[in-house]
Amino acid sequence: SSPAISVSAPIRVGSRSILRSIDKNKEEKEDYAVELNATNFDSVLKETPAAHAVVEFFAHWCPACRNYKPQYEKIAKIFNGADAVHPGMILLTRVDCALKINTNLCDKFSVGHYPTLLWGPPSKFVSGSWDPKQEKSEIRSIEDARTADLLLNWINKQMNSSYRLEDRKYENDLQKNASDIGQIARAVYDIEEATSTAFGIILDHKMIKSETKASLVKFFQLLVVHHPSRRCRKGTAELLVDFDNLLANKEIDSGERGEIRNYQICGKDVPRGYWMFCRGSKNETRGFSCGLWVLLHSLSVRVDDGESQLAFTTICDFIHNFFICEECRQHFYTMCSSVSTPFNKSRDFVLWLWQAHNKVNERLMKVEASLETDDPQFPKITWPPQQLCPSCYGTVRVDESRPIEWDLDEVHKFLINYYGKALVNLNKDKELTVERLVNLSDDAASSASVNALVVPVGAALAIAVASCAFGALACYWRQHQKSRKPRRSWN
Numbered sequence: 001s002s003p004a005i006s007v008s009a010p011i012r013v014g015s016r017s018i019l020r021s022i023d024k025n026k027e028e029k030e031d032y033a034v035e036l037n038a039t040n041f042d043s044v045l046k047e048t049p050a051a052h053a054v055v056e057f058f059a060h061w062c063p064a065c066r067n068y069k070p071q072y073e074k075i076a077k078i079f080n081g082a083d084a085v086h087p088g089m090i091l092l093t094r095v096d097c098a099l100k101i102n103t104n105l106c107d108k109f110s111v112g113h114y115p116t117l118l119w120g121p122p123s124k125f126v127s128g129s130w131d132p133k134q135e136k137s138e139i140r141s142i143e144d145a146r147t148a149d150l151l152l153n154w155i156n157k158q159m160n161s162s163y164r165l166e167d168r169k170y171e172n173d174l175q176k177n178a179s180d181i182g183q184i185a186r187a188v189y190d191i192e193e194a195t196s197t198a199f200g201i202i203l204d205h206k207m208i209k210s211e212t213k214a215s216l217v218k219f220f221q222l223l224v225v226h227h228p229s230r231r232c233r234k235g236t237a238e239l240l241v242d243f244d245n246l247l248a249n250k251e252i253d254s255g256e257r258g259e260i261r262n263y264q265i266c267g268k269d270v271p272r273g274y275w276m277f278c279r280g281s282k283n284e285t286r287g288f289s290c291g292l293w294v295l296l297h298s299l300s301v302r303v304d305d306g307e308s309q310l311a312f313t314t315i316c317d318f319i320h321n322f323f324i325c326e327e328c329r330q331h332f333y334t335m336c337s338s339v340s341t342p343f344n345k346s347r348d349f350v351l352w353l354w355q356a357h358n359k360v361n362e363r364l365m366k367v368e369a370s371l372e373t374d375d376p377q378f379p380k381i382t383w384p385p386q387q388l389c390p391s392c393y394g395t396v397r398v399d400e401s402r403p404i405e406w407d408l409d410e411v412h413k414f415l416i417n418y419y420g421k422a423l424v425n426l427n428k429d430k431e432l433t434v435e436r437l438v439n440l441s442d443d444a445a446s447s448a449s450v451n452a453l454v455v456p457v458g459a460a461l462a463i464a465v466a467s468c469a470f471g472a473l474a475c476y477w478r479q480h481q482k483s484r485k486p487r488r489s490w491n
């Protein structure tokens with residue numbers, strides 16, 4: 001579902017001004033920043049799904065504010081509303097302090113000059129206030145944002161992001177443009193969304209039990225090392241470290257979830273509540289299950305030969321224990337169980353997953369056609385289509401009724417490229433490397449005497465150490481937590 005922002009056009013007090021603003025919008029370009037006033041300020045900021053808000057306090061008579069408006073609008077256009085280039089993350093708003101109704105509101109936020117820009121979590125603005133002298137406020141003043149570029153740079157610094165003014169809206173036009181491999185690039189958002197959604201479902205349905213915990217820990221280890229999104233790797237690593245504490249071990253089987261219920265596995269900006277690559281043309285189609293497939297494929301192409309069997313069993317167990325669609329998990333598990341020889345090449349595992357997905361596609365082609373439950377814009381196909389990977393097709397396919405003669409080397413090459421390189425991490429952060437982890441752990445060691453806490457050696461740790469096969473990273477990380485916690489901060 002797309003983020004619902006209840007107010008998308010400027011709202012002013014009085015019906016005449018509403019009409020004026022509508023007319024103005026027709027004549028001029030639409031305003032993207034949401035205009036707030038004392039009556040809707042709290043409700044809009046309370047309801048927004050965005051994790052961050054910018055409030056511009058201005059006065060309509062102020063010439064500098066009028067000149068600033070096009071700059072501010074450029075940024076609002078990128079973030080505000082479901083059709084924005086990067087929807088759902090930041091809400092840009094403005095308050096006209098020259099309107100009597102807003103006098104108290106502007107006072108509460110210590111507006112001393114126009115325009116004043118404040119940044120913070122939307123909830124902190126609700127019934128909130130701000131004082132420049134106040135320390136430790138989550139609301140911060142944006143000092144130098146005279147131009148759209150400067151404002152976006154400031155935002156990028158806060159969010160560790162790399163948004164650009166030139167970013168264009170992602171059009172999910174796979175069907176129209178099936179040969180465009182670039183479409184997959186934005187799927188990293190959906191993988192993050194799927195990871196966070198999966199974790200949310202696991203918690204909501206109290207699925208962590210003594211008999212499923214080991215399988216979840218193994219899956220987390222796989223994510224720590226091979227998730228394409230850095231913030232999910234980081235979030236999962238931190239979760240793994242604190243798993244026993246967060247889970248309140250003794251309460252697992254009683255269904256309690258301890259502190260873990262508040263944990264955001266891919267960081268505080270995810271989930272965002274919408275899908276990009278996996279957005280269906282109807283609300284109920286695609287979304288999570290599509291995101292989960294893309295996550296699994298992107299994991300498969302990242303594992304080494306030596307990890308392939310463990311990655312296979314980890315994914316099979318994860319789906320079996322935690323994918324709440326009964327038919328899907330049963331069917332997938334049957335496919336898993338039919339594998340008799342352990343994988344010792346990642347290529348075989350990658351191709352197995354591709355084939356398994358195609359088997360599901362082929363089954364669903366028939367089911368969806370008879371029940372008319374398909375997404376008309378995204379019918380199930382045997383994948384990849386020839387337009388996307390001509391070389392995957394060993395021979396030119398003249399007769400559609402004959403089985404495809406796949407060139408498996410080419411399919412493998414294609415999958416590695418598609419779910420590997422092409423599916424890039426859009427966050428420009430430094431990579432989480434083994435070296436960095438080692439340094440972090442050393443840092444933690446040097447400060448151990450001051451702020452170390454003893455982490456109980458619980459079942460999760462034993463399981464984690466016993467299954468240290470996903471590269472050095474997860475293993476190293478988990479083992480170093482035997483006697484101490486690392487610092488919370490990663491930077």
Ligand SMILES: Cc1cc2nc3c(=O)[nH]c(=O)nc-3n(C[C@H](O)[C@H](O)[C@H](O)COP(=O)(O)OP(=O)(O)OC[C@H]3O[C@@H](n4cnc5c(N)ncnc54)[C@H](O)[C@@H]3O)c2cc1C
Nearest residue numbers: 286289290292293319327328331332354357358360378383
């Ligand atoms: C493990 C698993 C098992 C499932 N089993 C069932 C089931 O038994 N019954 C059921 O009704 N639904 C099942 N689903 C859901 C179903 O497969 C689809 O995810 C859902 O119908 C949404 O389909 P979609 O059009 O978004 O494409 P999806 O099938 O979700 O695919 C997502 C994207 O992956 C790419 N893709 C497609 N095929 C392949 C392939 N072979 N290899 C690599 N990439 C590919 C395409 O870009 C596609 O857009 C399962 C989902 C998962 C994750």
